[in-house]
Amino acid sequence: MRRVIAQGTFDILHPGHVHYLSDAKAMGDELHVIIARGENVTHKAKPILDDRQRRDMVAALDVVDEAHLGDPDDIFVPIEEIDPSVIVLGYDQHHDEAGIKAALAERGIDCEVARATPRDQTYDEEVLSTGRIIDRIIERRC
Numbered sequence: 410m411r412r413v414i415a416q417g418t419f420d421i422l423h424p425g426h427v428h429y430l431s432d433a434k435a436m437g438d439e440l441h442v443i444i445a446r447g448e449n450v451t452h453k454a455k456p457i458l459d460d461r462q463r464r465d466m467v468a469a470l471d472v473v474d475e476a477h478l479g480d481p482d483d484i485f486v487p488i489e490e491i492d493p494s495v496i497v498l499g500y501d502q503h504h505d506e507a508g509i510k511a512a513l514a515e516r517g518i519d520c521e522v523a524r525a526t527p528r529d530q531t532y533d534e535e536v537l538s539t540g541r542i543i544d545r546i547i548e549r550r551c
């Protein structure tokens with residue numbers, strides 16, 4: 410049994426999220442997704458939706474076996490509990506593979522780190538970014 414971890418904010422789901430999670434699932438047998446706590450999202454605007462709502466929507470996707478709310482203080486706590494064979498980073502995530510590998514080794518966690526591929530638009534109007542969905546809402550409804 411090869412457990413895979415994917416992680417992210419997942420605020421307002423779109424097909425790019427489904428692509429990432431499907432890519433991650435293809436690297437193993439059981440997909441666990443860690444949902445970033447709003448308080449830990451510091452590299453961009455805070456999510457619109459509550460932590461629990463983002464977790465529940467991700468958990469409802471067919472490709473996902475389990476969705477977990479992230480730890481508030483230590484990102485390695487859920488990893489130790491899940492004990493994955495591989496952690497899959499999103500194609501555009503700012504985390505660097507070497508840094509995460511070094512931190513895992515320091516904690517004695519033996520797992521691979523891989524990166525998912527991007528999903529390109531399949532038709533002109535497809536919106537593949539939460540930020541762009543929010544921009545469109547502002548543009549069309551405000």
Ligand SMILES: Cc1cc2nc3c(=O)[nH]c(=O)nc-3n(C[C@H](O)[C@H](O)[C@H](O)COP(=O)(O)O)c2cc1C
Nearest residue numbers: 416417418419443445446449450479480484502504
């Ligand atoms: C390996 C890994 C584990 C993570 N675990 C947690 C966690 O336990 N709690 C949490 O709030 N965020 C966790 N994060 C998410 C980060 O806090 C960060 O917000 C997230 O990667 C943002 O991704 P996105 O905005 O591209 O979706 C983790 C990130 C990585 C790379």
Ligand SMILES: Nc1ncnc2c1ncn2[C@@H]1O[C@H](COP(=O)(O)OP(=O)(O)OP(=O)(O)O)[C@@H](O)[C@H]1O
Nearest residue numbers: 417418419425429499500501527528537538539540
């Ligand atoms: N178009 C896409 N193709 C593949 N993966 C994607 C795509 N959009 C998002 N992801 C992945 O989904 C995960 C969660 O992404 P996140 O919640 O940051 O969404 P986002 O749409 O990129 O957000 P924002 O527009 O606010 O930056 C990340 O790993 C990210 O790489």
